[in-house]
Amino acid sequence: MANRQLLLPSGFPRAPLGNGVGRFMCQLKRVTLKFCKERGDSRGMRDFLEHDLVDFATKHPSVVVYVKPRRHRSSVIKGEYCNGKDFWISAHKMNREEIQKWLHLATTQNDGEEFRLRKMMHTDNPSIQGPWTPFTHRDPKLNNSSFPLEELSEPVFVPKSATQQLIEIFNEQQRTARHLEEKQGE
Amino acid sequence: MNGIRGFTPMFIPTVNTFFRKNVNNFANTTMVATKRLLPTLTSIAGLRTHSVVKRTAQPFPKAAPHQQTVVDKTEEEVSAIEEVISKVNHQISNKSHGRLFAVIQLFNRQWKITPEDVLVIEGYWPPNIGDTIRLEKVLLVGSSDFSLVGMPLLRPDLVNIQATVIEKRLSHTKTNFKKIMRKQYQRIHFFRFQQTMIRINSIELTSRIDEKKDIEGLEGRVF
Numbered sequence: 001m002a003n004r005q006l007l008l009p010s011g012f013p014r015a016p017l018g019n020g021v022g023r024f025m026c027q028l029k030r031v032t033l034k035f036c037k038e039r040g041d042s043r044g045m046r047d048f049l050e051h052d053l054v055d056f057a058t059k060h061p062s063v064v065v066y067v068k069p070r071r072h073r074s075s076v077i078k079g080e081y082c083n084g085k086d087f088w089i090s091a092h093k094m095n096r097e098e099i100q101k102w103l104h105l106a107t108t109q110n111d112g113e114e115f116r117l118r119k120m121m122h123t124d125n126p127s128i129q130g131p132w133t134p135f136t137h138r139d140p141k142l143n144n145s146s147f148p149l150e151e152l153s154e155p156v157f158v159p160k161s162a163t164q165q166l167i168e169i170f171n172e173q174q175r176t177a178r179h180l181e182e183k184q185g186e
Numbered sequence: 187m188n189g190i191r192g193f194t195p196m197f198i199p200t201v202n203t204f205f206r207k208n209v210n211n212f213a214n215t216t217m218v219a220t221k222r223l224l225p226t227l228t229s230i231a232g233l234r235t236h237s238v239v240k241r242t243a244q245p246f247p248k249a250a251p252h253q254q255t256v257v258d259k260t261e262e263e264v265s266a267i268e269e270v271i272s273k274v275n276h277q278i279s280n281k282s283h284g285r286l287f288a289v290i291q292l293f294n295r296q297w298k299i300t301p302e303d304v305l306v307i308e309g310y311w312p313p314n315i316g317d318t319i320r321l322e323k324v325l326l327v328g329s330s331d332f333s334l335v336g337m338p339l340l341r342p343d344l345v346n347i348q349a350t351v352i353e354k355r356l357s358h359t360k361t362n363f364k365k366i367m368r369k370q371y372q373r374i375h376f377f378r379f380q381q382t383m384i385r386i387n388s389i390e391l392t393s394r395i396d397e398k399k400d401i402e403g404l405e406g407r408v409f
Contacts, residue, residue, distance in 0.1 A: 013304045020352040020385030024316045108315045108354035116358050122304040128287045
């Protein structure tokens with residue numbers, strides 16, 4: 001993570017006013033499209049207004065759309081949200097598809113704030129069956145026993161000693177020899 | 187050549203001591219008997235290999251029920267199982283189980299969720315804001331009293347998890363900076379990734395757990 005991103009405001013996943021619990025509400029309330037009628041850098045915006053604006057407005061009945069022509073200034077998309085925050089982006093020399101894309105982003109986001117997410121989920125109920133403790137799934141008789149306990153002080157796994165391994169090898173040899181003899185006998 | 191090809195050793199008695207595992211195949215049948223003859227480590231060194239107290243919870247069985255050997259249960263076991271199942275079914279039918287949680291798989295990632303959670307999914311994902319979706323890949327559902335574990339998934343007609351897409355935004359600008367020292371190579375790329383936030387609306391158990399239908403998993407499907 002770069003230094004700049006450490007200095008960014010950071011936060012946790014959030015949804016304003018319990019959005020999505022019960023009902024969903026689009027957070028964009030007003031969008032203003034500023035453009036020039038003459039200059040070439042507003043051409044994409046003019047195309048958008050000509051072809052897609054009515055579709056956009058009918059598709060999003062909860063959003064108020066303002067169109068603001070202004071002479072010899074570059075085109076701009078500005079959105080205003082429920083929480084009072086703004087999203088501003090210059091549409092200078094953008095084509096129609098780019099403007100569609102940025103307007104879609106303006107519609108779908110909660111506000112224009114750029115912040116770093118510290119977690120990828122949020123929950124109000126972190127545990128339903130109770131958080132894990134060192135005593136979960138342990139034998140309840142440990143409640144009454146006194147510590148230090150000899151049973152628990154021993155190693156969980158003791159590797160086989162050389163003697164044990166030798167004994168096993170010897171037994172194996174005996175067994176295979178017996179088996180051979182039986183086979184030969186047959 | 188023919189002799190070498192046709193050479194089949196009767197058996198080669200080897201014991202791989204490194205892995206402490208018997209290698210020859212025929213021995214599998216007699217192994218049980220010989221194991222009993224072996225002196226245990228306890229008798230030699232006076233040590234215990236394993237503690238009597240179980241340190242961990244028993245793992246869930248890994249093989250699916252139809253892949254396991256069927257062992258006849260005693261009447262006591264059968265009655266105990268039936269009692270547990272009837273209690274769970276009673277809670278499901280009364281909806282007295284309280285808040286449920288579930289483990290789902292979404293976007294190649296497993297999440298532990300409970301109603302009213304917000305999840306953030308990073309990357310391109312088609313659902314748009316306001317869409318209500320059903321999360322069908324459910325690995326586990328649990329309440330305070332019981333857990334239902336799928337092998338690997340739970341039946342789709344058993345659990346119904348509804349979620350709403352509430353936001354689609356872009357992440358903060360992430361920087362990808364590459365530089366090779368003394369080679370006059372330096373690149374800097376900026377990325378903003380798509381993020382989709384979904385709200386879990388409800389987790390519901392919709393049928394009895396011991397129901398076995400002739401055809402499963404076809405509810406709500408259009409062919």
